[in-house]
Amino acid sequence: MKKTLLAIVATAIIIPAAIANNFEEPADAIKYRQSAFSLIAYNFGDMGAMLKGKKPFDAAVFSSRADNVAALSKLPHEGFIAGSDKGDTEALAKVWHDKADFDSKMTAFQDNAAALAVAAKSTDQNLIKQAFANTGKSCKGCHDVYKKD
Amino acid sequence: MKKTLLAIVATAIIIPAAIANNFEEPADAIKYRQSAFSLIAYNFGDMGAMLKGKKPFDAAVFSSRADNVAALSKLPHEGFIAGSDKGDTEALAKVWHDKADFDSKMTAFQDNAAALAVAAKSTDQNLIKQAFANTGKSCKGCHDVYKKD
Numbered sequence: 459m460k461k462t463l464l465a466i467v468a469t470a471i472i473i474p475a476a477i478a479n480n481f482e483e484p485a486d487a488i489k490y491r492q493s494a495f496s497l498i499a500y501n502f503g504d505m506g507a508m509l510k511g512k513k514p515f516d517a518a519v520f521s522s523r524a525d526n527v528a529a530l531s532k533l534p535h536e537g538f539i540a541g542s543d544k545g546d547t548e549a550l551a552k553v554w555h556d557k558a559d560f561d562s563k564m565t566a567f568q569d570n571a572a573a574l575a576v577a578a579k580s581t582d583q584n585l586i587k588q589a590f591a592n593t594g595k596s597c598k599g600c601h602d603v604y605k606k607d
Numbered sequence: 608m609k610k611t612l613l614a615i616v617a618t619a620i621i622i623p624a625a626i627a628n629n630f631e632e633p634a635d636a637i638k639y640r641q642s643a644f645s646l647i648a649y650n651f652g653d654m655g656a657m658l659k660g661k662k663p664f665d666a667a668v669f670s671s672r673a674d675n676v677a678a679l680s681k682l683p684h685e686g687f688i689a690g691s692d693k694g695d696t697e698a699l700a701k702v703w704h705d706k707a708d709f710d711s712k713m714t715a716f717q718d719n720a721a722a723l724a725v726a727a728k729s730t731d732q733n734l735i736k737q738a739f740a741n742t743g744k745s746c747k748g749c750h751d752v753y754k755k756d
Binding site: 480 | 642643675681
């Protein structure tokens with residue numbers, strides 16, 4: 459029991475040390491996640507414009523955008539470090555209070571974005587639209603709970 | 608001959624229409640490329656810290672960083688739209704004067720970043736270090752010519 463607990467504590471210390479400790483201060487972490495979110499919004503927005511007929515649907519561009527969103531979806535999470543609820547951010551303190559739920563919503567977003575990138579390589583517009591809608595719901599579902607209005 | 612020229616002109620019109628026209632003003636394009644570059648610098652910097660022994664080398668984290676850099680390397684180019692040499696940017700006007708050379712340097716960076724992502728999945732530290740150095744040279748080679756000091 460003691461050994462297991464020690465192993466858990468050791469893991470908890472080692473993993474963040476390897477991944478984190480790269481942001482010198484919370485403001486850097488905030489900027490990092492905001493940069494990633496803004497790139498996601500830009501690429502996702504262009505896909506939406508194509509699906510809504512605001513611009514011609516270009517399968518290659520759409521797929522490239524979807525690949526970008528899938529890759530970018532993995533980035534913001536790292537920026538939600540402890541202490542970065544204060545500062546120039548729209549993230550609510552609830553992110554850190556309900557961290558497990560926030561983390562699971564972020565994972566669901568990543569999964570939906572990955573599925574959208576796969577769907578975008580098909581010619582099935584219904585599949586593409588459904589995958590796009592699922593990803594959009596992931597964004598909204600998290601924003602509704604964890605982002606300032 | 609006329610037909611070929613028409614096809615080239617048509618392609619030249621259609622491709623930018625599909626890809627661009629998403630930035631409402633040059634400042635948005637500048638912010639887009641700067642966001643992408645800052646995410647690249649963060650991920651690449653962490654890889655450098657591992658290779659230089661400033662932190663433990665973690666193969667999984669290193670490979671994930673390399674994947675991020677490879678995906679992100681494709682983003683900044685879109686932000687170098689006409690007119691975005693003015694404003695809050697460190698890009699020199701030379702980017703647009705020598706656009707073909709700039710574009711080829713950007714492509715070389717993307718190729719080197721893709722090769723680094725592949726190398727990062729190996730256990731060959733020499734291969735990894737060489738691929739990392741090549742990518743770093745791509746960054747510096749472009750900055751030396753096209754970025755303000």
